[in-house]
Amino acid sequence: MVTINSVTSLGNMDGVAVIAIDSPPVNALSALVRDGIFSAMQQALSDPLVKAVVLRCEGRTFFAGADITEFGKPPAGASLAEVQKILEESPKPVIAAIHGTALGGGLEVALVCHYRIAVPTARLGLPEVNIGLLPGAGGTQRLPRLVGVEVALEMMTAGTHIQARHALQLGLLDQLAPEDDLNAAAIAFARKVLDESLPLRKVRDMGEKLETARAQPDIFSHFRQANARKFRGFQAPEKIIQCVEDAVNLPFEEGLQRERQRFSELLQGEQSQAQRYYFFAARQISQIPGLDKNAAVLPVNSVGVIGAGTMGTGIAMNFLNAGIPVHLVETGQEALDRGLRTIRSNYESTAKKGRLTLEAIEQRMALLTSSLDLADLSEVDLVIEAVFENMEVKKELFSRLDRICKAAAILASNTSALDLNEIASATTRPESVIGLHFFSPANVMKLLEVVRGSKTSDSVIATSMNLAKKIGKVAVLVGVCPGFVGNRILGQRQREANALLMEGAMPWAIDRVLYDFGFPMGPFAMSDLAGLDLGWSKEKSSSSTLREVLCEMGRRGQKTGAGFYDYDDKRTAIPSSLVEGIIQDFARKQGKQVREVSDEECLERCIYPMINEGAKILDEGMAIRPSDIDVVWVNGYGWPVYRGGPMFYGDQIGLPRVLAKMQEFESRYGPQFKPARLLEELVASGRKFSDLSPAH
Numbered sequence: 001m002v003t004i005n006s007v008t009s010l011g012n013m014d015g016v017a018v019i020a021i022d023s024p025p026v027n028a029l030s031a032l033v034r035d036g037i038f039s040a041m042q043q044a045l046s047d048p049l050v051k052a053v054v055l056r057c058e059g060r061t062f063f064a065g066a067d068i069t070e071f072g073k074p075p076a077g078a079s080l081a082e083v084q085k086i087l088e089e090s091p092k093p094v095i096a097a098i099h100g101t102a103l104g105g106g107l108e109v110a111l112v113c114h115y116r117i118a119v120p121t122a123r124l125g126l127p128e129v130n131i132g133l134l135p136g137a138g139g140t141q142r143l144p145r146l147v148g149v150e151v152a153l154e155m156m157t158a159g160t161h162i163q164a165r166h167a168l169q170l171g172l173l174d175q176l177a178p179e180d181d182l183n184a185a186a187i188a189f190a191r192k193v194l195d196e197s198l199p200l201r202k203v204r205d206m207g208e209k210l211e212t213a214r215a216q217p218d219i220f221s222h223f224r225q226a227n228a229r230k231f232r233g234f235q236a237p238e239k240i241i242q243c244v245e246d247a248v249n250l251p252f253e254e255g256l257q258r259e260r261q262r263f264s265e266l267l268q269g270e271q272s273q274a275q276r277y278y279f280f281a282a283r284q285i286s287q288i289p290g291l292d293k294n295a296a297v298l299p300v301n302s303v304g305v306i307g308a309g310t311m312g313t314g315i316a317m318n319f320l321n322a323g324i325p326v327h328l329v330e331t332g333q334e335a336l337d338r339g340l341r342t343i344r345s346n347y348e349s350t351a352k353k354g355r356l357t358l359e360a361i362e363q364r365m366a367l368l369t370s371s372l373d374l375a376d377l378s379e380v381d382l383v384i385e386a387v388f389e390n391m392e393v394k395k396e397l398f399s400r401l402d403r404i405c406k407a408a409a410i411l412a413s414n415t416s417a418l419d420l421n422e423i424a425s426a427t428t429r430p431e432s433v434i435g436l437h438f439f440s441p442a443n444v445m446k447l448l449e450v451v452r453g454s455k456t457s458d459s460v461i462a463t464s465m466n467l468a469k470k471i472g473k474v475a476v477l478v479g480v481c482p483g484f485v486g487n488r489i490l491g492q493r494q495r496e497a498n499a500l501l502m503e504g505a506m507p508w509a510i511d512r513v514l515y516d517f518g519f520p521m522g523p524f525a526m527s528d529l530a531g532l533d534l535g536w537s538k539e540k541s542s543s544s545t546l547r548e549v550l551c552e553m554g555r556r557g558q559k560t561g562a563g564f565y566d567y568d569d570k571r572t573a574i575p576s577s578l579v580e581g582i583i584q585d586f587a588r589k590q591g592k593q594v595r596e597v598s599d600e601e602c603l604e605r606c607i608y609p610m611i612n613e614g615a616k617i618l619d620e621g622m623a624i625r626p627s628d629i630d631v632v633w634v635n636g637y638g639w640p641v642y643r644g645g646p647m648f649y650g651d652q653i654g655l656p657r658v659l660a661k662m663q664e665f666e667s668r669y670g671p672q673f674k675p676a677r678l679l680e681e682l683v684a685s686g687r688k689f690s691d692l693s694p695a696h
């Protein structure tokens, strides 16, 4: 083995040089790595004893892509294009040997090698779309040549990773290697190429699959149409499609040049900035400053869930899916049976869509036990209560759990609104009490707010964060305050959306503005979907809010065919002139002056108070860092990831502008717009949210 530099080693095995890159954690193609490959290739090419080259990586993975942290910085070292050129034009065969993940630029490097082999657990993909980019190192030109246009479009616009076996079927790989013997298999493959004088295969020269696409002129318009909803608002997917169109219609070099041009446009654009920010934000949530690094992560091998309603059943499914036994407790047999039926029927409908086998359903259901007796939870490692949101009920329940559960058990509440510290005070072990705030439907939604009480122990926090990962949740640690982080900020938007109605903006106008901003739906369409009668009772209703008036008229949302909107039998929302009249009437009774409200005002009135509230949350230490708030909003509330999150958006449009608008609204509409102290402070010192250091 010859050490070329700190990251690359070159060994010569019987005429086959092995270039092994070692750049933890994920062998991203940094300047150092690119230089390493380039100089090792130069050496291999000039050494007459070397007849073929194997390119592989040490550590947990093949190249995971370009080094995202280098984007936007001045270029350094050999460019990726230079590295690819020396590999592709090598007169000696080059074989990529893949383990872990070959992603983005990493796969694009493999695509310029003459052959590719991988272990069965390897995964391959061009996921640049997830960070608002397109594969910019020839991926859009080479992939369709190798796997065909349809598969390439799907892979690149969805950003999915595909398994090695599938990649082999698609032609992306030439051979699978034994899991624990990649190096030897790659060398043997190289020897075979030499011995059998196999050609130096260059993907760029393959044209057959493009011919097939040329015979299907509608292929691109169909693809655009089929994915229109999914791609809405995002720039990268359309640019990927355009690149693939070029791959089909233009000579290779020209296609490559256009790909580079579009890549750099996206790289400089706001969407990719936001999505790259989000990539790191999502990875930071598990870093908790001040948490004792030695805090014990407790084993959670059994879970008790109290309450078999929508939340409880959804919560239970998370653990069943992860192979963790659940005991479900209810107060009445009928409710319990209903809950059990819900779980089974949820699984059955997943199975009908082909995403679960019947055997898997039975395996999961076999992990589920149930009863009407809290005492049955005495031995579980974690209890999650998902009962009625009432402080007295919860306190009573926790004091009983305190007596029933074993000493090491974690006692969790799924409350979305109540004071966790008060709930914990009903026990003799507040250090074991934590909030696990799941979002509905709990078996689908990724977000989990982990609520740390004032006495929650580090061990209970560490265990909860760890467990959340195990069940596939995006867990964000937050503090105890009304609505925690997500709902507290939502409250601001909701208040303003309602106020705007009374000033003359119609529900569909406000919804359209927020939909165009990138939310999946606006607040009124959302309310109709959830049901306007949530928490409403006929007996207590007194026509005192617009919602009450609508409910009293039987307009209770989508399920009754009418709410803020009218609905046809396909559940299409249609603006209602009746509701328009009701709103105007209601506003008049309240003495409001109806006026023309601009789209711009709708957006600013809904969004800026959210940013302001985020600043208050940070100031109070209820979220660790601004990007944690953004992760909450992207995962729990449909904030478009290409706008980063409310805090990133605030930074992007400029905090002085947000502050000036809040001041203007405060003087015009009242104290609900009072700027947060932190917002004022940041503007005064010329800083941004991203300049803040994490709170302990």
Ligand code: 3H9
Binding pocket: 025, 026, 028, 061, 064, 065, 066, 067, 068, 069, 080, 101, 103, 104, 105, 106, 108, 127, 128, 131, 133, 134, 135, 136, 137, 139, 280, 283
């Ligand atoms: C590209 O290639 C553009 C080209 O087409 C054209 C160029 C001209 N760069 O996720 P993990 C860090 S764009 C820098 O926790 P896992 C990550 O931040 C790129 N850093 O591990 C983390 O750091 P820390 C296309 C990166 O095992 C650590 O590595 N490629 C990069 O759960 C561990 O990461 C992609 O988009 C990177 N490319 O998952 C792939 N990747 O420990 C992006 C990771 O300080 N990466 N880091 O928090 C992934 O999808 C996952 O990281 C991977 C490992 C599946 C590889």
